[in-house]
Amino acid sequence: MVTELRQAGIRAEVDLGNPKNFGNQMKYADKRQSPVVVIEGGDEKDRGVVQIKDMVLGAQLAQEASHDEWKERKNQYEVKRSDLVQEVRNILDRTN
Numbered sequence: 001m002v003t004e005l006r007q008a009g010i011r012a013e014v015d016l017g018n019p020k021n022f023g024n025q026m027k028y029a030d031k032r033q034s035p036v037v038v039i040e041g042g043d044e045k046d047r048g049v050v051q052i053k054d055m056v057l058g059a060q061l062a063q064e065a066s067h068d069e070w071k072e073r074k075n076q077y078e079v080k081r082s083d084l085v086q087e088v089r090n091i092l093d094r095t096n
Helices: 002-007 022-031 042-047 055-064 067-072 081-095
Strands: 036-039 049-054 076-080
Touching: 002 081, 036 081, 042 049, 049 055, 049 081, 055 081, 076 081
Parallel strands: none
Antiparallel strands: 036 049, 049 076
């Protein structure tokens, strides 16, 4: 995935981290001010999908939205693996 994103001109890195402490990986992404996180576990891989987490939208929602609004406007969602580059590009275009 990282190679595919880089070939599309999108800066990307991989953090394999400790799979038992996924929260630390998310904290790392937040600390690096990553606008997007792509998540692919075994279940996602088997189904040909990835989870996309829009970190910018998540931060905005945490500051501005009520709990109900936050639940409605999901900043993490699933997309087909084949749509990965376009979906990341859409988020980057919106946040830049």
